[in-house]
Amino acid sequence: MNKFFATLLGLSILANMILGFMYVGQKTMMTQAEDQNNETKKEIVQLKSKVNEKDQDLNTFQRNATYYEIEHSEEVKSFVDETFRGLFNYDNKNYAARFDQVKDRLAESVISKLKASGEMGSMEIEFKNEVKSLHVYLSAVEKDQAKALVMMETQYSV
Known part of the structure; x- marks a missing residue:
């Protein structure tokens, strides 16, 4: 056991x-x-x-x-270029009508301010403004906004 x-x-x-x-x-x-x-x-x-x-x-x-x-958008640069050329290439004949060329590009408030800065009546003096060169420099502000610096050389004749 x-x-x-x-x-x-x-x-x-x-x-x-x-x-x-x-x-x-x-x-x-x-x-x-x-x-x-x-x-x-x-x-x-x-x-x-x-x-x-x-x-x-x-x-x-x-x-x-x-x-x-x-x-670097050529489309935006082209838009700015064409708008400025439309506004600043003028003579006695198309001085007032130039705003009609850009009315689809600019807000009505901007156009009215531009019109207010110049005489719209008939002129007895012959004048002409011609854009000789125009350079557009873009800077992005937001995803869908840009600031543009426009360097423009014009020749004004009276």
């Missing part, structure tokens, strides 16, 4: 040792998994930060690309 209890005691000790090793192994695996989980969470935070940074870079690039397109 003693042998039986000794064997049972030995098996019990062996089973406890195996369970103890399994517990330590499981605890180690759990610690490693938690460490790996924490490391993964840190990497996710870093990746989210990089994604936000790249999104900002992309937005900046797109805004700058849009501004570049506006500032």
